[in-house]
Amino acid sequence: STRSPATAAPSNDPPEQTRTGMSKAALKQAYIDNLFYIQGRFRDVASTYDLYMAAAFTARDRMLERWVESAQVYKTSHARTLCYLSAEYLLGPQLTQNLVNLGIAKVARAAAEELSVDFNAILEEEVEPGLGSGGLGRLAACYLDSLATQRIPAIGYGIRYEFGIFDQVIQDGWQVERSDNWLRNGNPWELPRPKISFAVRYGGHTEQTRDQEGRSRVRWVPEMVIKGVAYDTPILGYGVRNANLLRLWKSEAPESFDFQTFNVGDYYGAVHAKIEAETISKVLYPNDEPEAGKELRLKQQYFFVSCSMQDMIRLHRNTVGPLETIHQKFVVQLNDTHPALAIAELMRLLVDEQAMTWEQAWSITRQTFCYTNHTLLPEALETWSLALFERLLPRHLEIIYAINQEFLDQVRVRFLGDEARIARMSLIDETHGRRIRMAHLAVVGSRAVNGVAALHSKLIKTTIFKDFHELAPERFHTVTNGVTPRRFMVVSNPRLARLITATCGHDRWIGDLEYLRDLETHADDPVLQARWRQVKIAAKRDLACWLDHHTGVPIDPEAMFDIQAKRLHEYKRQHLKVLHIIRLYQRLKQDPSVSMVPRAFIFGGKAAPGYVMAKLMIKLINAVGEVINRDPQVNGYLRVAFMPNFNVKNGQRLYPAADLSEQISLAGKEASGTGNMKFSMNGALTIGTDDGANIEIREAVGAENFFLFGMTAEEVQRKQAEGYRPWALYQGDAELKSDIDLISSGLFSHGDPHLFRPLTDHLIHADPFMVLADYRAYLECQERVTEAYAQPRRWDRMSILNVARMGRFSSDRAIREYAERIWQIEPVVLDS
Numbered sequence: 001s002t003r004s005p006a007t008a009a010p011s012n013d014p015p016e017q018t019r020t021g022m023s024k025a026a027l028k029q030a031y032i033d034n035l036f037y038i039q040g041r042f043r044d045v046a047s048t049y050d051l052y053m054a055a056a057f058t059a060r061d062r063m064l065e066r067w068v069e070s071a072q073v074y075k076t077s078h079a080r081t082l083c084y085l086s087a088e089y090l091l092g093p094q095l096t097q098n099l100v101n102l103g104i105a106k107v108a109r110a111a112a113e114e115l116s117v118d119f120n121a122i123l124e125e126e127v128e129p130g131l132g133s134g135g136l137g138r139l140a141a142c143y144l145d146s147l148a149t150q151r152i153p154a155i156g157y158g159i160r161y162e163f164g165i166f167d168q169v170i171q172d173g174w175q176v177e178r179s180d181n182w183l184r185n186g187n188p189w190e191l192p193r194p195k196i197s198f199a200v201r202y203g204g205h206t207e208q209t210r211d212q213e214g215r216s217r218v219r220w221v222p223e224m225v226i227k228g229v230a231y232d233t234p235i236l237g238y239g240v241r242n243a244n245l246l247r248l249w250k251s252e253a254p255e256s257f258d259f260q261t262f263n264v265g266d267y268y269g270a271v272h273a274k275i276e277a278e279t280i281s282k283v284l285y286p287n288d289e290p291e292a293g294k295e296l297r298l299k300q301q302y303f304f305v306s307c308s309m310q311d312m313i314r315l316h317r318n319t320v321g322p323l324e325t326i327h328q329k330f331v332v333q334l335n336d337t338h339p340a341l342a343i344a345e346l347m348r349l350l351v352d353e354q355a356m357t358w359e360q361a362w363s364i365t366r367q368t369f370c371y372t373n374h375t376l377l378p379e380a381l382e383t384w385s386l387a388l389f390e391r392l393l394p395r396h397l398e399i400i401y402a403i404n405q406e407f408l409d410q411v412r413v414r415f416l417g418d419e420a421r422i423a424r425m426s427l428i429d430e431t432h433g434r435r436i437r438m439a440h441l442a443v444v445g446s447r448a449v450n451g452v453a454a455l456h457s458k459l460i461k462t463t464i465f466k467d468f469h470e471l472a473p474e475r476f477h478t479v480t481n482g483v484t485p486r487r488f489m490v491v492s493n494p495r496l497a498r499l500i501t502a503t504c505g506h507d508r509w510i511g512d513l514e515y516l517r518d519l520e521t522h523a524d525d526p527v528l529q530a531r532w533r534q535v536k537i538a539a540k541r542d543l544a545c546w547l548d549h550h551t552g553v554p555i556d557p558e559a560m561f562d563i564q565a566k567r568l569h570e571y572k573r574q575h576l577k578v579l580h581i582i583r584l585y586q587r588l589k590q591d592p593s594v595s596m597v598p599r600a601f602i603f604g605g606k607a608a609p610g611y612v613m614a615k616l617m618i619k620l621i622n623a624v625g626e627v628i629n630r631d632p633q634v635n636g637y638l639r640v641a642f643m644p645n646f647n648v649k650n651g652q653r654l655y656p657a658a659d660l661s662e663q664i665s666l667a668g669k670e671a672s673g674t675g676n677m678k679f680s681m682n683g684a685l686t687i688g689t690d691d692g693a694n695i696e697i698r699e700a701v702g703a704e705n706f707f708l709f710g711m712t713a714e715e716v717q718r719k720q721a722e723g724y725r726p727w728a729l730y731q732g733d734a735e736l737k738s739d740i741d742l743i744s745s746g747l748f749s750h751g752d753p754h755l756f757r758p759l760t761d762h763l764i765h766a767d768p769f770m771v772l773a774d775y776r777a778y779l780e781c782q783e784r785v786t787e788a789y790a791q792p793r794r795w796d797r798m799s800i801l802n803v804a805r806m807g808r809f810s811s812d813r814a815i816r817e818y819a820e821r822i823w824q825i826e827p828v829v830l831d832s
């Protein structure tokens, strides 16, 4: 009957195991049980949403088993634990990822299908937690996956934003932001921990007092107190029993908030305080560069950092004990400067609340933290106005002053009388109104500092951190970013994964990506090449179908898929790509008989809501697309589509379908890039500049399998020092001039010559990212791309070799490097 959960089929599992059994029969039974006991539904009336939730809980039960086991083993082991502090985690959809890491992706699908559940439909139902804005947040998510896979005990700490990165819709070619209410249907992956909560204080003033022994102490009398509550998400490793923990903090008002004020009759005041407390974790700031002076953002940073440091101390107390050894048990990795306040907060907790001496607290703190820098753009380095900081965190300002004084005294000893150097290195910038330099705090308070690619690490030592490098060169490291092959190959490109496994004769590559090398000897095999092409065309068909449905742009899957997907930013130079498209368009219009490889240009990416130029670039892409796509004279050769709402889920549709990956930032500006790795791992060839991790990808796959163009970082520096004059380039290159002039003519703006003027004027007169300087080299390089694509066997070989040689760019390798060189943390093996 339909009144109680049906029995699926006789189970082969021992009875005590059925709840978390891994057989198909056990999974079917668990699925039906969860549908019934959690969703309160039986099969016939269950909605797709109910079916998704039942599947999620079925996976979660199995995850919890590993999680509890890991927690028990970690607790008794003497291994160190890594605390990864990040304001962002861009996790993406969880269900398939977790099934893969449980090792039951196939059998779970079969079980669902035997229950007549359309598995693809339930996957579409899943909303992703978009708790990040771009590469930095996604890197944190890849590292969580690899930390567990590499068996490193780790806790990811962050913020449980109620609203993540906005959803992007395109209206009339413009980006429109829609709020992302990702929690509206509930989140099956998290466990609320109401008992794990900490008070977080803001504002007020400090007082000098004495303790019982008569030592002088500081007491902070805050103006506002809120609390942070833990929400835990289990993170599984692949091919291991280890499971780690992502602990995100939600802000709430303290329980007692209303009574005090309510009793004196100020009910609205009490409600207001509650709203203010809840606001702190309400929304992610959608910028991929800091926006100066946002008070709420500083509150957010302090909020999660304070909860995390208090939690770390609590955990240490629960297990090993004496606070003096906390740096032996924990390492804290700062994902950029957003959590750098943790340095001052740990000092405060140790000195003010645990009555430790300043010297001992500083020694412990200095041995605990490590800092990763993710940007070289000087304007993107985070600073806080001193006035705001003092108002919100008066005690932390005192601590930062004290750290600064001690630090600058040391600098003075080394560089006697070099006051310019002192001013440059100070934690306080006195040149733009008084501001706190978070990057300097992060460097001074850490035992290791690293960049995210070889070039980037070299550049931070010679530019933004030059003085610090001269002072303590041994603290500077490099760890090139990586991405997880579980999500970006196995989950998102199952056809390719199957082909690789069949060709290599094993699937060891999933847990150790260097094994992709086994493909190399098959690169010229015509049978493999034919299958390789079939896999690519199938992915292209899927994407074309999705794009047609969501944008109305029909794309021929036989065309070359030329894709640029990343945040919209001038330094990433989406407009350089647009100039290339316009050039091809003009060539075809002038000579319709010109031979051309059909190309589909596909863009994806969000613009920061306040970044006017980036939003205008989106409009330009769509405007050019509109003209080209409806012009029958060219649209057999050229198509332009803008994928709306590029996020993890949609990214997973793009990477498998790309023939050509666009990585065309101005050399020296892209710290690493990680999309470049995702594309290449899926068999796309890269056209790219000498920038970030492109350089290392090219080295790995072979220069002959990579399309390099443009200036080097050194040439960029030299040109800028000489005085860069884009106007002369514009005047001196007739095609370049005519491409830019076509934009200014109004052809793409229904006759309005003004719409794109801010963009074209900026290119001609300022061009800070030197689009015009690389234009010619880019066009020429694209000719080489066309030539290679016209020789399918050559292209296939290059594509296979790209995949075969991408092993180094697994986040597993990156995490092993961090663990060995920076953290000195040993893996903890769980048996059974």
Ligand code: NBY
Pocket (backbone or CB within 6 Å): 133, 134, 135, 136, 137, 139, 285, 287, 288, 289, 290, 291, 374, 375, 382, 452, 481, 670, 671, 672, 673, 674, 692
């Ligand atoms: O980090 C990116 C870099 O641009 C990219 O080259 C690198 O591969 C990636 C991982 O290392 N940076 C990035 O994504 N940054 C942000 O998303 C970001 C977000 C917020 C703020 C600053 C940067 N903020 O200050 O609010």
